Amino acid sequence: MSELILGFWNGLWPEARLVLTSLFWVLVIMVPLIVAVGFYTLVERKVIGYIQGRVGPNRVGFHGTFQWLADVLKLVLKEFVIPANANRFLFVIAPIISLVPAFSAWAAVPFADGIVLADINAALLYILALTGMGVYGVIIAGWASNSKYAFLGAMRSAAQMVAYEIAMGFALVGVLMAAKSLNLGDIVRAQEGSIFHWYWLPLFPLFLVYFISGVAETNRAPFDVAEGESEIVAGFHVEYSGTGFAVFFLAEYANMILVSALSVVFFLGGWLNPFAGVPWLEDVTAGVPGMVWFFAKMAIFIYAFLWFRATFPRYRYDQIMRLGWKVFIPVTIFWLVVMGLFIVMNWPWINLGFTVLGISIVLILLGRFAGSKTPVTT
Amino acid sequence: MRDIQGYTMNFGPQHPAAHGVLRLVLEMEGEVIRAIDPHIGLLHRATEKLAEQRIFNQSIGYMDRLDYVSMMVNEHAYVMAIEKLLGITPPPRALWIRTMYDELTRITNHLMWLGAHGLDIGAMTVFLYCFREREDIMDMYEAVSGARMHASYYRPGGVYRDLPDRMPQYQPSKFRSKKELDKLNEARSGTLLDFIEDFIDRFPKAVDEYETLLTDNRIWKQRTVGIGVVSPERALNLGFSGPMLRGSGIAWDLRKKQPYAMYDQVDFDIPVGTNGDCYDRYLVRVEEMRQSARIVKQCVQWLRANPGPVMLDDHKITPPRRVEMKGDMESLIHHFKLATEGYIVPEGEVYAAVEQPKGEFGIYLVSDGANKPYRIKIRASGFAHLAAIDEICRGHMLADLVSVIGTLDIVFGEIDR
Numbered sequence: 001m002s003e004l005i006l007g008f009w010n011g012l013w014p015e016a017r018l019v020l021t022s023l024f025w026v027l028v029i030m031v032p033l034i035v036a037v038g039f040y041t042l043v044e045r046k047v048i049g050y051i052q053g054r055v056g057p058n059r060v061g062f063h064g065t066f067q068w069l070a071d072v073l074k075l076v077l078k079e080f081v082i083p084a085n086a087n088r089f090l091f092v093i094a095p096i097i098s099l100v101p102a103f104s105a106w107a108a109v110p111f112a113d114g115i116v117l118a119d120i121n122a123a124l125l126y127i128l129a130l131t132g133m134g135v136y137g138v139i140i141a142g143w144a145s146n147s148k149y150a151f152l153g154a155m156r157s158a159a160q161m162v163a164y165e166i167a168m169g170f171a172l173v174g175v176l177m178a179a180k181s182l183n184l185g186d187i188v189r190a191q192e193g194s195i196f197h198w199y200w201l202p203l204f205p206l207f208l209v210y211f212i213s214g215v216a217e218t219n220r221a222p223f224d225v226a227e228g229e230s231e232i233v234a235g236f237h238v239e240y241s242g243t244g245f246a247v248f249f250l251a252e253y254a255n256m257i258l259v260s261a262l263s264v265v266f267f268l269g270g271w272l273n274p275f276a277g278v279p280w281l282e283d284v285t286a287g288v289p290g291m292v293w294f295f296a297k298m299a300i301f302i303y304a305f306l307w308f309r310a311t312f313p314r315y316r317y318d319q320i321m322r323l324g325w326k327v328f329i330p331v332t333i334f335w336l337v338v339m340g341l342f343i344v345m346n347w348p349w350i351n352l353g354f355t356v357l358g359i360s361i362v363l364i365l366l367g368r369f370a371g372s373k374t375p376v377t378t
Numbered sequence: 379m380r381d382i383q384g385y386t387m388n389f390g391p392q393h394p395a396a397h398g399v400l401r402l403v404l405e406m407e408g409e410v411i412r413a414i415d416p417h418i419g420l421l422h423r424a425t426e427k428l429a430e431q432r433i434f435n436q437s438i439g440y441m442d443r444l445d446y447v448s449m450m451v452n453e454h455a456y457v458m459a460i461e462k463l464l465g466i467t468p469p470p471r472a473l474w475i476r477t478m479y480d481e482l483t484r485i486t487n488h489l490m491w492l493g494a495h496g497l498d499i500g501a502m503t504v505f506l507y508c509f510r511e512r513e514d515i516m517d518m519y520e521a522v523s524g525a526r527m528h529a530s531y532y533r534p535g536g537v538y539r540d541l542p543d544r545m546p547q548y549q550p551s552k553f554r555s556k557k558e559l560d561k562l563n564e565a566r567s568g569t570l571l572d573f574i575e576d577f578i579d580r581f582p583k584a585v586d587e588y589e590t591l592l593t594d595n596r597i598w599k600q601r602t603v604g605i606g607v608v609s610p611e612r613a614l615n616l617g618f619s620g621p622m623l624r625g626s627g628i629a630w631d632l633r634k635k636q637p638y639a640m641y642d643q644v645d646f647d648i649p650v651g652t653n654g655d656c657y658d659r660y661l662v663r664v665e666e667m668r669q670s671a672r673i674v675k676q677c678v679q680w681l682r683a684n685p686g687p688v689m690l691d692d693h694k695i696t697p698p699r700r701v702e703m704k705g706d707m708e709s710l711i712h713h714f715k716l717a718t719e720g721y722i723v724p725e726g727e728v729y730a731a732v733e734q735p736k737g738e739f740g741i742y743l744v745s746d747g748a749n750k751p752y753r754i755k756i757r758a759s760g761f762a763h764l765a766a767i768d769e770i771c772r773g774h775m776l777a778d779l780v781s782v783i784g785t786l787d788i789v790f791g792e793i794d795r
Binding site: 048051052053054148149152156221222224225228230231232233309310311312313314315318319 | 597777780
């Protein structure tokens with residue numbers, strides 16, 4: 001039997017073999033990703049539930065473990081309603097357009113040293129291009145629905161995306177300057193050293209801007225104006241039901257996981273051991289595979305997404321734009337100049353990191369002593 | 379240059395931020411609102427007309443259903459109107475109980491308002507935090523009247539019955555362990571007054587929690603400061619009352635200006651705003667919750683020290699005790715007469731108003747000397763507030779409309795009646 005398969009395999013054209021192996025590896029990434037998205041929705045409801053003093057779903061399976069599966073089943077079995085005056089073709093294609101980039105960007109993400117589907121040298125550009133594509137799904141959905149709520153959502157999303165794409169791009173330029181490479185694996189390797197060598201410290205402002213832009217880009221609270229529930233009901237996907245809605249859902253959560261993964265790669269040293277350089281812990285944790293570190297670091301961001309959602313009120317549309325254009329872009333440009341100085345003078349990044357650390361401590365202490373008082377209106 | 383056309387958009391009645399059945403027809407220009415046309419009447423239940431067909435006591439339940447988040451306060455206005463016409467004054471203990479429950483109701487209303495307002499602006503955790511405390515007040519309602527929402531507890535001549543000596547306990551179930559159960563029942567082990575006092579002692583801490591999430595939150599401030607500004611003059615001219623008026627800096631509160639029940643005997647302050655924007659109205663309401671807790675505390679102290687009747691003994695108006703009816707012919711007749719034809723209210727007209735959590739809630743009652751009202755007019759504060767929404771929101775963005783609807787604190791039960 002196995003010889004038969006082997007014979008069949010060897011008889012194939014080399015091109016076909018390449019396609020089949022790639023397909024296999026794509027599935028190896030995709031299937032866990034989809035399951036992760038499913039569990040992410042469950043985790044979201046559980047985490048937010050506990051933050052709010054509830055227990056979240058606890059009926060399907062052990063403590064609600066299979067709630068996500070039940071949700072998927074429900075959504076898939078529901079009718080996919082296409083509104084009478086909608087543009088049928090665009091209406092159907094829109095969820096797919098938003099899903100494809102969210103999944104294909106994973107091709108370039110290194111899970112551990114050398115474990116990456118496509119180790120391309122322009123990976124950073126590839127990822128920027130693909131995440132930028134995602135917004136077309138939103139815009140097309142809003143347009144094709146022929147609904148005012150959906151259209152407003154699409155317009156908001158488009159404007160927001162332009163603003164934050166630029167800030168995000170600048171933040172990544174900083175990473176590129178520091179690592180001197182567009183290859184994600186090389187970016188991680190450039191961060192080798194201790195936890196202070198990771199770019200989160202020397203590139204601290206860019207790190208914040210990147211993650212916040214990531215939250216904005218995925219239309220998550222507090223930047224969820226594109227689907228702001230209390231304003232435009234559900235925004236761009238207000239007319240979607242059943243599978244169409246499920247695909248948007250899938251894309252949104254896959255994007256959140258992607259942004260978490262990319263933040264880890266760019267700023268938290270990807271698969272690197274956080275205890276590197278620490279005398280005893282380094283030896284103890286030496287055997288831990290890089291992928292474990294990678295996923296553990298991702299969990300921080302994945303949790304942060306939920307934490308934000310449970311804590312913050314929603315921004316208004318124009319306030320988001322102001323934050324993007326007037327705060328983030330100047331901040332990133334300023335930091336690029338600072339970094340440029342460091343490159344010209346050939347100072348090591350770690351000095352920049354410790355400078356940031358010192359400044360932050362001073363600022364925190366100042367904030368402590370100058371603590372503001374709430375105005376009382378009684 | 380091409381002419382840029384605005385568009386019309388329907389906001390509700392099926393809308394997450396419509397607070398029930400609000401329907402607004404918006405004239406929009408992009409995200410900016412040019413005009414708002416509120417459509418009302420989707421929850422019209424003809425309360426005023428129904429009350430004309432029923433003997434006086436039967437309409438008390440309808441009053442609960444007007445503003446269905448501040449139930450007992452509505453009853454209070456109606457009962458006060460009848461008492462004024464009848465020329466009776468309930469015993470002091472009844473008035474203290476009313477004062478206490480009015481303030482507990484104010485807290486429930488404001489909790490509901492804060493939660494919904496927060497949820498509208500996107501802070502969804504506040505909503506569940508508020509409902510955690512609101513649940514306890516619902517329990518207090520249940521303990522005293524048997525109903526969690528629509529209590530029908532106030533009656534002309536007093537209140538339906540005295541405060542119970544013990545609280546209902548949580549029962550064991552397969553979802554609650556013994557430990558959780560004991561924790562829940564601990565506060566409920568004493569009398570109702572013990573439970574209320576326990577609640578009032580921990581309530582300020584809960585308010586601090588809500589404030590931690592909102593008051594100094596930059597996003598919250600950006601969404602509410604300077605939004606929906608109403609000047610003091612306009613607030614007066616538009617017929618505002620309650621926190622909407624006080625948010626604009628006018629210290630008008632019927633509890634102070636025309637004290638009813640026992641409000642002249644309790645110590646409390648009226649918070650007022652300065653700018654008249656959504657944020658000030660938010661601060662005013664939050665402070666009102668703290669002040670209400672203060673009043674409740676004083677009521678609890680008085681009620682503990684002074685037992686006594688809670689209902690007048692005049693059985694032409696108030697029903698006799700059940701036990702007396704078993705052996706006493708006259709009591710049975712009184713009960714029969716009250717249950718069938720009710721009592722006669724002398725001819726005349728009266729206006730009774732209370733400071734409802736949302737503003738001035740008034741009942742204008744005309745009696746022609748029959749056992750039913752000749753006419754009832756309900757003055758609902760929310761109506762005047764909703765009527766001003768066009769003026770408040772013009773030129774604001776769609777998202778601000780949601781903040782403003784939140785601070786108007788409208789409930790359609792009372793607007794549509």
